[in-house]
Amino acid sequence: MSLRRPRKAVLMVALVVTLALLCCGGSVTLLLWNGLRNDSGDRFINASLACGKGGALDPDTALPEISPYDTGQIRNAAIIINVGADMSLPPRAWVIAVATAMQESNLNNLGHLGERNDHDSQGLFQQRPSSGWGSPKQVRDPIYASTKFYAKLKTVRGWEKMALTRAAQAVQISAYPDAYAKHEPVATQIVNLLANGAANAVGDSVTPQCAVSGAIAASGWTIPLKGPVGSGFRTASRPSHQGVDISVDKYRPIYAVASGTVSVVKCDEDFRGRKSCNVDGYPGKGGCGWMVEIVHAGNVMTRYCHLVQQPFVRRNQQVVAGEQIGRVGSSGNSSGPHLHFEVHLGNDRSSTGAVDPVQFMQGQGAPLGNEG
Template structure:
């Protein structure tokens, strides 16, 4: 436990928290008959997900039109066909959200007239064309002389074909399942605005979950469309891009504690256990707190501060904090880390009366108490429930 920077007190709590069940869904559910087409392979999402509804019965997703949901459906379908793990579906949908708003034509109407650009007759996509880029992913067509490009205009204006081309490039990128979404998407797209993909990660996750009954909560490192596998287990990265920071029971939860507020949860991992980045992002803090304190020794309930700690800035305005490391963090400020990267090791520096990780989640890039939320439901929604030993 800790008295953290910015004057936020964290007070001891001993109440045990019940072990959380994976995703709250039980049993193996096969995604056979995913689509109306007969050639679509079955996908096994044991413990997470349900059968994707028929095209005509697409579930509603708040904030998105029928046309946009159908384009997300096309992207997921293409990923299943190519046996891409669900993490790839999330990355692809987020990329299409940024590039085209999940629309192919103006008003998503295939009859919209062609426009002239760079001496080529190109369909005008929903948000205007960038030079000669078209389609869901704003891919550049092959020029008349035949050198370069992603394919013909006709191919790139077809959602399934353009998605398949995106996936093939993604699959050839080393480490894409662990990388922050922005890095994975940028490795495919080569965008002039690579950071823009970050703001769509939550929406893409929600769309994939809605269309598949929770596939973004499955393990991202599963391989093969016939064994996309299970809800993310201990230490596995979910398709949402998140992983447990440590595998340990919760010893103190989020909320009021004897007149103060505990702005995170304590995970009772043993001394020396690896502390991992809960998602890909940028290290913005790696220091001893308070700065005048001695973090290279065990603290106590009366010792101030987080001790050795790390803060990471993730996509979509989310920050995480990791307190009470046994020694100096093994990462540094300005370092980009992947989900699961070791940040340091469990100890009891700072305001701690026993070895544990104090873990916090903050929204809106607000690391004060105003931005703090309960990490338990947040992580459960990402597919990596806290509290499992």
């Protein structure tokens, strides 16, 4: 592979500060930065988070330095993505690499920091010349450093389906192996804006397609199961409904929507304080029946209710996206077989933290509502 500067495909884009799902209304707010110049001096903004879609706009303004990342840091992210594309690695690898550099260097190409250095670590990925990553000059070259990171990632068996923190740790061998996960949500949004929605994609091609089939998106998210969305989030008829109902046959497998840690596994009590989850429930009984909660990167919690039997996972268990956690049932406050699915921001288990799962999952490239 030739070591060249970022191509137009990466630099004719813009940035997102954050994808904020507002708790009360469930609406989506995008804060866009001005675009980087391409080789012709043009400037563009990607106006969409769709998979490979979005228009090219010319705001004709200078690229500002906006916290938390300045133009140099974002250019480094663009180089990381571009190298991954040149190596024909899928967008999931780009998300892993950007998140890793966010943790290791805050997307800064660091030189030797003297007493503040971690041994002789340098560059975007804090690679150590003494450990065989290359010379100090080489590891400070963002293209070289990115190439070495991806080359090592390719040797990690099964990295494509690993939790981001496990994949990054397998490459970096960090003293803080759990530190990478917190960067996954923002890294996903950076890749989306720098690569035209690529983080909301599936497959092993650099020309992504949306995750409509239930496969795991490059963002690391997938759907809990295929099926039509029935009762929606906080509808007029059910204003206190904090999730959505996906109506499918009993015993259909339910999958974790992203890697994370199981925080709750229980038979939820009904309105009378009874724990009677091994039988079908009924409207007005109360309770979630057999239920599971999982905490994911970014402190996002997902909740799965009305399982037919005791879930297949246990509290504190680490799960990966697409891992089966149980089967559809009708236990608890239920009128028939379905999965009640919730998403909560900030691991806030109350109604305050709940957001519309349809909008949230769409933003992860794993849209709900596919027919089963």
